[in-house]
Amino acid sequence: MNFIGNLLYFLGWIFFRTTYHGIYRAKVTGRKFIPKKGGVLIASNHLSFVDPPLIGASIYRPISYMAKKELFSHPVFGWLLRKVNAFPVERKKSDFGAIKNVKRLLMQGNTVLMFPQGGRRSENDFEVKNGIGMISCWSQVPIVPCCIVNSNKLKEFKRLEVHFMEPVYPPEKYTQADYDSISKQVADKIKAQMHANNEKKQIKN
Numbered sequence: 001m002n003f004i005g006n007l008l009y010f011l012g013w014i015f016f017r018t019t020y021h022g023i024y025r026a027k028v029t030g031r032k033f034i035p036k037k038g039g040v041l042i043a044s045n046h047l048s049f050v051d052p053p054l055i056g057a058s059i060y061r062p063i064s065y066m067a068k069k070e071l072f073s074h075p076v077f078g079w080l081l082r083k084v085n086a087f088p089v090e091r092k093k094s095d096f097g098a099i100k101n102v103k104r105l106l107m108q109g110n111t112v113l114m115f116p117q118g119g120r121r122s123e124n125d126f127e128v129k130n131g132i133g134m135i136s137c138w139s140q141v142p143i144v145p146c147c148i149v150n151s152n153k154l155k156e157f158k159r160l161e162v163h164f165m166e167p168v169y170p171p172e173k174y175t176q177a178d179y180d181s182i183s184k185q186v187a188d189k190i191k192a193q194m195h196a197n198n199e200k201k202q203i204k205n
Contacts, residue, residue, distance in 0.1 A: 005083045009062055012084055017057040020160055024150075028058045030164030033144055036061075039106035040167070041139075043132045043186050044146035045194070046115035051151055052086075055113055058162045064105050065113040066098060099135060106139040116183065133182030137174040142167035145186045147193035161197070165189045 020026040034040060042063065044055060056063050064085040072078035072088045089098040105112050114135075116128035136143050145168065149161035168185045171178055 005085070008080070009084050012053065013057055016053040020054055020057055024154070024157065024160040026054070026058070026160040026162065028162045028164075030166075031059060033164045033166055034059055034061065034111070035142070035167075037109065039109050039139060039141035040111050041102075041106060041132060041136055041141055041143045042111065042113045042146050042164075043116050043128075043143050043190075044113065045148055045190055046117055046120045047148055047150075047152040048120065048154070050154065051115070051148055052113060054148065054151055054160065055146060055162060059111075059164075061111045063111045063113045066102070066115075068119075099131070102135055103139050106135070106141045116186065128183050128187040130179045130183040132186060133170075133179035136168070136182055137170040137178055140170060140172070142169045143182065143186050145189040145193075147190045147197070149194075149197050163193050165193065 034042070042055065044051065052063075052065050052067070056065075062085060064087065066089040067081055067086040069088040069090050071086075072081060087098065087101055089095050102112050102114070114132055116132045118129055132143055145165040147161075147163040147165070149163070150158035151160060166189070168182055168189070170182060
């Protein structure tokens with residue numbers, strides 16, 4: 001990022017961190033699992049449009065993330081998105097340009113956020129695509145699974161939670177089967193955390 005991009009990202013980070021922690025009492029666990037340097041892919045469930053800044057405000061490394069292509073059509077908002085590390089993706093088809101961009105960013109040592117469900121989904125609808133496993137293998141970077149809780153309940157002022165989990169590492173030599181295996185490992189970790197959160201809610205109730 002250039003100076004303007006860095007400044008906008010920092011100001012946004014301060015704003016969202018203050019908002020999420022001050023108003024929604026955000027709880028962040030597992031931050032230690034995010035490597036301090038080198039490329040890393042963060043794979044998260046996706047409940048709300050606030051998820052990207054929520055995750056970004058939960059860690060101390062700048063993140064890059066995909067956003068649906070339509071959001072970039074607005075001149076001002078599209079400019080702002082690009083300045084804060086977002087890049088467009090065509091969600092209705094395989095966007096190999098976006099995939100190549102992710103690989104480039106990871107190999108340059110950046111942190112990239114992806115939502116492997118392909119879009120926003122409810123807590124009970126969790127299926128992932130094997131793209132994250134493929135990108136991890138191609139780039140030889142770990143995937144840090146992330147589970148978000150209550151970002152779809154902002155109007156109810158539910159406490160926000162962001163849980164990072166132990167990374168999943170790609171093998172040096174891989175096949176198509178490894179794409180599926182890695183993606184499943186990530187999905188299972190997120191599902192396990194979601195299950196644990198549901199159990200806590202049931203106990204409280």
